[in-house]
Amino acid sequence: MRIKSPKDFWAGLMFLAVGIFVAAWAAMHYQMGTAVRMGPAYFPAVLGGLQAVLGLAILAGSFALEGPKVERFYFRPLVMITLACVLYGYAMKPLGLVGATAVLVYVSAAGGHEFNWKEVTILYIAMILMSVLVFVKALALPFPLWPDALS
Amino acid sequence: MDTSILHNLALGFGVAVTPIHLFYALIGCLLGTLIGVLPGIGSVATIAMLLPITFNLSPVAALIMLAGIYYGAQYGGSTTSILVNIPGEATSVVTCLDGYQMARQGRAGPALAIAAIGSFFAGCVATLVIAFAAPPLAEVALKFGPSEYFSLMVFGLIAATALAHGSLVKAIAMVVLGLLLGLIGTDVNSGVLRFTFDIPELSDGIGIVVVAMGMFGMTEIIVNLDLKGEREVFTKKVTHLFPSKQDLKDSWAAILRGTALGSMLGILPGGGALLSSFGSYTLEKKLSRHPERFGKGAIQGVAGPESANNAGAQTSFIPMLTLGIPSNAVMALMIGALMIQGIAPGPQVMNEKPELFWGLIASMWVGNAMLVVLNLPLIGMWVKLLTVPYRFLFPSILVFMTIGTFSLSNNPFDVLIMGLFGVLGYIFVKLECEPAPMILGFILGPLMEENLRRAMLLSRGDPSVFFTKPISAAFMIASIILLVIVALPAIRKKREEVFAEEV
Numbered sequence: 134m135r136i137k138s139p140k141d142f143w144a145g146l147m148f149l150a151v152g153i154f155v156a157a158w159a160a161m162h163y164q165m166g167t168a169v170r171m172g173p174a175y176f177p178a179v180l181g182g183l184q185a186v187l188g189l190a191i192l193a194g195s196f197a198l199e200g201p202k203v204e205r206f207y208f209r210p211l212v213m214i215t216l217a218c219v220l221y222g223y224a225m226k227p228l229g230l231v232g233a234t235a236v237l238v239y240v241s242a243a244g245g246h247e248f249n250w251k252e253v254t255i256l257y258i259a260m261i262l263m264s265v266l267v268f269v270k271a272l273a274l275p276f277p278l279w280p281d282a283l284s
Numbered sequence: 285m286d287t288s289i290l291h292n293l294a295l296g297f298g299v300a301v302t303p304i305h306l307f308y309a310l311i312g313c314l315l316g317t318l319i320g321v322l323p324g325i326g327s328v329a330t331i332a333m334l335l336p337i338t339f340n341l342s343p344v345a346a347l348i349m350l351a352g353i354y355y356g357a358q359y360g361g362s363t364t365s366i367l368v369n370i371p372g373e374a375t376s377v378v379t380c381l382d383g384y385q386m387a388r389q390g391r392a393g394p395a396l397a398i399a400a401i402g403s404f405f406a407g408c409v410a411t412l413v414i415a416f417a418a419p420p421l422a423e424v425a426l427k428f429g430p431s432e433y434f435s436l437m438v439f440g441l442i443a444a445t446a447l448a449h450g451s452l453v454k455a456i457a458m459v460v461l462g463l464l465l466g467l468i469g470t471d472v473n474s475g476v477l478r479f480t481f482d483i484p485e486l487s488d489g490i491g492i493v494v495v496a497m498g499m500f501g502m503t504e505i506i507v508n509l510d511l512k513g514e515r516e517v518f519t520k521k522v523t524h525l526f527p528s529k530q531d532l533k534d535s536w537a538a539i540l541r542g543t544a545l546g547s548m549l550g551i552l553p554g555g556g557a558l559l560s561s562f563g564s565y566t567l568e569k570k571l572s573r574h575p576e577r578f579g580k581g582a583i584q585g586v587a588g589p590e591s592a593n594n595a596g597a598q599t600s601f602i603p604m605l606t607l608g609i610p611s612n613a614v615m616a617l618m619i620g621a622l623m624i625q626g627i628a629p630g631p632q633v634m635n636e637k638p639e640l641f642w643g644l645i646a647s648m649w650v651g652n653a654m655l656v657v658l659n660l661p662l663i664g665m666w667v668k669l670l671t672v673p674y675r676f677l678f679p680s681i682l683v684f685m686t687i688g689t690f691s692l693s694n695n696p697f698d699v700l701i702m703g704l705f706g707v708l709g710y711i712f713v714k715l716e717c718e719p720a721p722m723i724l725g726f727i728l729g730p731l732m733e734e735n736l737r738r739a740m741l742l743s744r745g746d747p748s749v750f751f752t753k754p755i756s757a758a759f760m761i762a763s764i765i766l767l768v769i770v771a772l773p774a775i776r777k778k779r780e781e782v783f784a785e786e787v
Contacts, residue, residue, distance in 0.1 A: 141451075144715040148457045155464055155479075163476055169745035173471040173478055176733040180464055187457040194453070203714055210509035211710055214502060214682065215703045221686045222699025237686060241679045245509060256676055260683050272337060274691050 138200025145192030152185030213244025229277040230269070234260050289415055296642030300650050305348050305643065308341065309651050310658075312349035316356020317363075317659060321666045322677055323370040327357035328613045328723075329501035333681070335493050335621055336688040343625040344640050348647040350621055351601075354614055355407070355648075358597050359655050362399045362590055363666050366392060376593065378565040382578060382585030394527040395586050396663060398535050400656050401527075402591035406543040407652030410598035413547045414605075414645055418634065422606040425631035430738035431749050435759035437732050440609045442763040443553040445721050446770040455721045458712075462722035465490065466729020473737065485697040492620035492727055494689055494698050496613065498705025499712070499719045501685050505678045506710050527583070535587035538568050542588040546595030551602050553611040553724075564592035598648060605641060606631055609728070613720045616727040 136142045159177040166172025217240035224233040238257040242248055268274045299305060319330040334353050338346035358376075365376040366383035379399065386395040428436065445455035468479045469489030480486035527535075545567065546560035568588040569578045578585050600611045601618075608630035610616035622629045627637065634641045659666070689702045712719055743749035751757045 140715050141454075144454055144457075144717055147711075147715070148461070151461065151464070158479070163471075163478060164474070167745060168740050168747070171473075171737045171740065173474045173476040176736065177464065177467055177478065180460055180467075184457060184460045184464065187453060187460060191451075191453055191457065201716075206710075206714065207506075207510045210506050211707065214506050214509070214678075215706055218502065218682060218686050218706070219696075219700050219703040222690055222696030225690060225696065234683060237683060238679045241682050242675065245675045245678065247675060252675070253679075256679060260680060263680075264683060264687060268687055268691070272340070274687075275694070276687075276691075 134196050136195055138195040138198055139203045141191050141195035141198075141200050143203060145188045145190070145195055148188030149185050149192060150188070152181045152183070152188055154181070156181030156185065210244040214241055217241035217244065225276065227281050229279045229281070230264055231261060231278060232280050234264060289419070292419075292638065292642045293415055293646060295638060296644075296646030299344060299639050299643030300348065300646035305345060305647065306650065308345045308349040309352045309647050310654055312352020313356040313359075313651055313654050313658065316353035316358075317360040317655070317662075317666065318356075318669070319353075319681075320357030320360025321363050321669055322360075322681070323364050323368060323670075323674075325504055325681060326500060327354060327361070328496055328617065328720075329504055329685075330357045331614055331617050332493050332496035333501060333685050333688055335617065336691050338621065339624060343622070343627055343637070344643050346621060346625060347618070347640065347644050348651075350618060351644060351648060352651045352654075355403075355594065355597060355651055355655060358594060359400070359403060359659060360666065362403070363396060363659075363663070364670065366395045366399065366586070367667060368670055376561070376590070378561050378589045379586055381565070382580070382582050385579065385581035386583065386586065389581050391581065394531050394583065397527050397660060398531060398583055398587045399590040400660055402535070402539040402542065402587045403594040404652050404656045405539055406546060406591040406595035407598055408649060409543050410547050410550070410595040411645060411649045411652075413595075413599055414602055414648070415642075417551075417599075418602055418606050418641075418645075421602065422631040422634045425607050426635075428631075428755070429753075430735040430742065431753050431756045432759070434732060434735040434739055435750050435756040435763075436607065437609060437728050437735070439759040439763045439766075440553045440603070440611070441721070441724060441728065442766055444611065444724050446766050450716060450718050452767075452770055454717050458717050458719070458722040459725040462725025462727075463729040463732065465495070465722070466726045467733065472730070472734070483697075485695065489730075490701055491692060491698065492617060492723070493692060494702045495705050495726060496617055496723060497685050497689055498702040499709035499723070500613070501681070502702065502706030503709030503713060503719070505681060506706065507713055508674065509678070531583050535583050538564075538584040538588035539591045541567060541571075542591030543595045546592035546597075547599050549592075550596030550599030551611075553603065553609070558593070558596075560596035561589035561593040564588040594652075601644075601648075604629065605633065605644070608633075608731075610724055613723040616723045619727055 156178045159174040159181060163174035164172030165174045165178065217237045220240060221233045221237040224236050228236070235257060238260055239253060242253045242256070265278070269276055269278065300309070315334055316330060319325055319333070320327065331350060331353055335350065338349050341349065361376040362379050362383070364370055365379040366387050369380050369384040383395045383399070386392065441459050445452060445459060466489070468486055469477070470487055471478050477487055542564040545564050549560040549563060565585060565588060568584045569575050572578065572582070572584060600615055603609045603611045604615040604618055608619065610619050619629045627633060685702070686699055689698050690696065692698050709719055739749060740747070749756070750760055
């Protein structure tokens with residue numbers, strides 16, 4: 134058998150896996166109950182089953198109908214942008230707003246097409262000013278401004 | 285009946301025109317336009333991004349500001365369509381066709397002005413439609429029991445997927461995925477922690493803001509960075525803002541038709557505003573005596589769809605306000621905002637919080653008026669914004685998003701989840717799975733489970749109750765008919781054609 138629609142193939146596989154996992158996990162860990170008194174497992178198990186069936190249908194369809202190829206994944210922006218955001222979150226407490234914003238701006242900019250130290254530094258300073266004015270001053274959010282070690 | 289509407293509208297305007305609420309409407313409109321103008325960041329991401337700012341406001345002020353952000357973003361989107369040929373919003377895709385051509389012919393001013401005038405007119409009419417249609421609908425909904433509610437939600441979700449573009453089965457699978465994600469956290473009935481995998485942060489479930497920010501905001505940025513596109517911006521001064529007499533003569537009928545179409549389609553679940561702008565464009569082209577002018581700068585091709593999408597955006601508030609059912613991803617976020625404010629969305633809101641309900645409706649009119657008054661003079665500023673290169677924009681947008689997400693609970697875990705959904709969203713884009721149905725399922729998941737449980741308890745476990753109670757049966761049968769219709773090959777083809785221009 135040949136996969137005619139790769140997009141549907143992977144999507145179907147994904148839904149099938151999620152459905153089976155959810156239904157099995159729910160059935161193993163939580164009380165099923167009855168239709169009259171549904172336990173915590175009932176709804177997820179039914180939905181998981183439905184998800185698996187839909188996934189199977191999509192998967193089957195991918196062998197029958199022609200469809201487009203999965204477009205190329207560009208890992209650089211994907212990894213850099215995600216990394217930048219997550220690091221920002223975890224850097225906020227130890228490094229303060231000033232440090233965390235640096236991490237976010239420089240790492241995310243490195244995920245773009247062009248990276249110019251001077252430009253990104255100007256952007257960074259602008260972002261710090263904006264963050265302080267809007268979020269710390271105007272909205273009074275309790276963010277530490279400077280790294281822990283300095284204060 | 286009519287006097288009570290007048291009385292209620294008076295109450296609403298009393299709330300909406302207080303200085304503080306005018307201020308929040310203004311801030312909302314400005315921020316919404318600001319971010320809506322930026323290409324590649326849609327209204328869902330805009331609202332998700334700005335939602336945390338409204339947490340400290342009163343519920344009325346928060347909703348007024350969010351509504352302002354919503355139409356501001358819509359409005360800004362049409363500016364981008366006309367000047368850059370990149371739709372700032374999915375709903376202004378068709379505006380690109382003729383609006384951009386008008387701009388190339390040096391008529392950017394009239395195109396922007398007619399979009400504003402059409403939107404304003406449509407906004408006024410749609411506000412009245414809401415004022416008249418919402419109360420009777422809420423009255424009916426108040427009589428709904430759990431089985432009716434469950435069937436209504438099934439119908440809403442099915443309709444939302446049927447009217448969206450792309451594969452129907454995949455869209456339904458995405459809805460189910462959303463429903464499942466909505467179940468993460470503590471089960472309200474038994475207190476059992478479900479799918480939390482011993483992570484304490486998950487015991488309250490995942491916030492809709494975090495999901496929307498990841499799947500719409502982050503994903504959009506990552507996808508934009510895939511392409512290394514050049515854009516051509518009309519930075520030349522936009523002159524002759526005012527449309528000529530001939531322009532007005534050409535477009536008034538299109539505005540009227542667009543408004544009517546948008547008001548009707550907006551109420552339907554699914555891409556109300558999106559569908560109405562596409563529908564209006566097709567309608568205008570069919571009715572025109574010069575269909576060959578469409579795509580070459582026909583002003584009707586701007587006036588009709590812009591009126592229609594604004595009317596549709598406005599009337600899509602009706603199911604949200606009266607039934608507590610979101611008709612699109614933006615409304616799902618609005619419901620999320622209401623819940624964060626401690627208000628359970630549903631038909632009772634109108635009676636229990638009339639100042640919120642009518643204040644919001646009145647503020648819609650106020651917001652539309654503000655957009656016209658503010659934006660035409662500010663157009664020069666928005667044009668400048670468009671010339672800012674994307675490499676400056678996307679880190680700035682990310683700063684806003686991550687600060688917003690972090691501030692939800694001052695916990696980096698939320699940012700981590702946002703990142704996770706950003707990556708998931710990217711995979712979904714690559715596999716052509718629409719994220720909007722997922723968000724609808726996500727917000728409705730717990731509600732559906734609760735109503736299913738209650739309905740089954742009342743019927744002693746007999747599932748036929750959904751088909752024996754008349755209202756519930758009507759929703760179920762309508763859902764089935766809708767599914768069958770969409771699955772029919774002829775309709776499926778037509779549906780693909782309608783949305784073909786979008787891709």
